Amino acid sequence: MNTELTKSGLTRASIIDAGIAMAQETGLESLTIGTVADRVGLSKSGVFSRISSREELQIAVLNEYARRMTERALLPALRAPRGLPRLRAIWNGWLDWVRDEKIGSSCLFISGAVEYDDRPGPVRDAVFNGLAEWRRQLARTVRQSIDEGHLRQDADPEQIAFELSSIILGVHNDIRLFRDARAFSRARVAFDRLLADVALSS
Amino acid sequence: MNTELTKSGLTRASIIDAGIAMAQETGLESLTIGTVADRVGLSKSGVFSRISSREELQIAVLNEYARRMTERALLPALRAPRGLPRLRAIWNGWLDWVRDEKIGSSCLFISGAVEYDDRPGPVRDAVFNGLAEWRRQLARTVRQSIDEGHLRQDADPEQIAFELSSIILGVHNDIRLFRDARAFSRARVAFDRLLADVALSS
Numbered sequence: 001m002n003t004e005l006t007k008s009g010l011t012r013a014s015i016i017d018a019g020i021a022m023a024q025e026t027g028l029e030s031l032t033i034g035t036v037a038d039r040v041g042l043s044k045s046g047v048f049s050r051i052s053s054r055e056e057l058q059i060a061v062l063n064e065y066a067r068r069m070t071e072r073a074l075l076p077a078l079r080a081p082r083g084l085p086r087l088r089a090i091w092n093g094w095l096d097w098v099r100d101e102k103i104g105s106s107c108l109f110i111s112g113a114v115e116y117d118d119r120p121g122p123v124r125d126a127v128f129n130g131l132a133e134w135r136r137q138l139a140r141t142v143r144q145s146i147d148e149g150h151l152r153q154d155a156d157p158e159q160i161a162f163e164l165s166s167i168i169l170g171v172h173n174d175i176r177l178f179r180d181a182r183a184f185s186r187a188r189v190a191f192d193r194l195l196a197d198v199a200l201s202s
Numbered sequence: 203m204n205t206e207l208t209k210s211g212l213t214r215a216s217i218i219d220a221g222i223a224m225a226q227e228t229g230l231e232s233l234t235i236g237t238v239a240d241r242v243g244l245s246k247s248g249v250f251s252r253i254s255s256r257e258e259l260q261i262a263v264l265n266e267y268a269r270r271m272t273e274r275a276l277l278p279a280l281r282a283p284r285g286l287p288r289l290r291a292i293w294n295g296w297l298d299w300v301r302d303e304k305i306g307s308s309c310l311f312i313s314g315a316v317e318y319d320d321r322p323g324p325v326r327d328a329v330f331n332g333l334a335e336w337r338r339q340l341a342r343t344v345r346q347s348i349d350e351g352h353l354r355q356d357a358d359p360e361q362i363a364f365e366l367s368s369i370i371l372g373v374h375n376d377i378r379l380f381r382d383a384r385a386f387s388r389a390r391v392a393f394d395r396l397l398a399d400v401a402l403s404s
Contacts, residue, residue: 024318026320027401086230106316106320113379114317115316117229127379128380131375131380134379156391157393162372162385162388165372166366166369169371170364170367172363173371177315177329177330177336182360186364186365189361190364191222193399196399197395
């Protein structure tokens with residue numbers, strides 16, 4: 001095992017880790033080589049030797065955040081049976097993910113969307129791609145629920161994915177701005193209402 | 203008429219105007235006496251003589267934005283008959299308001315919520331109060347719709363206000379990040395689905 005390489009890997013991981021925490025508190029836009037170096041207790045050149053630009057840092061932070069969210073919120077849900085059980089599992093995993101975030105910690109994709117929607121470039125692209133991939137995953141699972149006969153044939157997967165994503169945005173707003181934990185039960189009521197509307201009335 | 207006062211009033215209005223445009227492009231957090239002075243072509247001291255702090259500027263910008271939105275999106279809707287017609291009018295006015303924003307112009311309350319949800323102080327309070335007031339207005343109109351016999355007695359006004367607000371957040375995201383105008387028709391489908399679910403099945 002190459003000890004130098006391992007040490008360098010560990011340091012890069014701790015830089016990204018500090019970057020995620022900072023971005024969750026004050027936004028992706030607050031991330032610079034200098035601010036993250038301060039936080040992690042390295043010199044700026046120590047960070048630069050591992051991450052060559054501010055943009056690379058921001059994107060590495062987004063990618064690692066997405067990886068964790070996928071691992072914790074999505075992958076376990078994908079083991080549920082195809083169709084409606086899996087859609088429910090993804091929904092529950094997503095709400096749990098939002099709930100488990102520390103108070104004061106924002107979803108980097110939701111806050112990143114607002115920060116970067118007007119700023120073309122690789123950071124905006126990374127935010128866009130991350131949110132678009134979740135949307136596709138939702139729509140795909142809805143489509144499978146239709147194929148499995150759990151939802152009506154005329155249910156619109158993109159419409160339902162839009163509505164579910166909207167509810168998550170509402171939860172994020174109510175938890176973070178209003179500090180109102182009733183958002184979780186409201187999200188469940190909204191999910192059940194939507195699903196009941198498109199369920200096969202068998 | 204006091205010409206000096208009028209001129210000073212006009213200048214203050216043009217400062218606020220420039221502040222709204224800037225905040226819609228790059229966020230409330232980007233507003234400083236210096237950046238807005240540059241934009242409006244005044245010296246910093248020229249701005250300072252009318253607005254005494256950065257915070258006063260940010261709050262004046264939010265208040266003026268809220269005033270315009272109320273005037274354009276809410277007040278005309280309040281002339282619709284009490285109950286469901288008024289709820290529909292508010293909904294349409296709200297979607298029209300979002301649609302009429304210039305491309306690249308964000309709703310200051312939606313972006314402000316993400317920028318300030320973790321930063322206690324008067325700006326966060328102003329964002330909080332503005333969004334809470336809209337939520338109360340929606341819930342009140344739903345309650346009136348129940349009283350008028352347009353919606354079921356067991357409909358939950360706060361739940362419905364949460365769901366409607368969530369859909370608007372979804373529209374804002376899809377329009378601004380995804381540049382996907384189908385968000386408007388999806389919002390209407392979501393509204394109709396929700397209302398059908400709580401309508402009196404007469």
